[in-house]
Amino acid sequence: MKRRDFLKLSAATAGATLIPVHMIQAQEEHLSPEDPQAKALKYVEDSEIEGQHCNNCIHAKGDLEAEWVGCNLFPNKQVKGSGWCSVWAARG
Ligand code: SF4
Numbered sequence: 001m002k003r004r005d006f007l008k009l010s011a012a013t014a015g016a017t018l019i020p021v022h023m024i025q026a027q028e029e030h031l032s033p034e035d036p037q038a039k040a041l042k043y044v045e046d047s048e049i050e051g052q053h054c055n056n057c058i059h060a061k062g063d064l065e066a067e068w069v070g071c072n073l074f075p076n077k078q079v080k081g082s083g084w085c086s087v088w089a090a091r092g
Helices: 003-027 036-040
Strands: 068-071 077-080
Touching: none
Parallel strands: none
Antiparallel strands: 068 077
């Protein structure tokens, strides 16, 4: 392999490794209650219904003890563990 080809390959590889880092950061973005889908589902960051929170909802995923958790309804976002929306369902 020529030196110039090696440098091109190295540059391409370096660029490729940056893409997953950006994707990971996007996955950690917090869901805003102002998000149109969040509004449609009446999502709030602090549930007003006793015993119903994102961190005990069947749609939550990840570390359910964390302040922010994943949600199957909002891919690439995190919802507040103390939050709630209209499709909350108890974990089995
Ligand atoms: S589906 Fe469950 S975890 Fe997701 S926002 Fe609604 S209540 Fe929270």
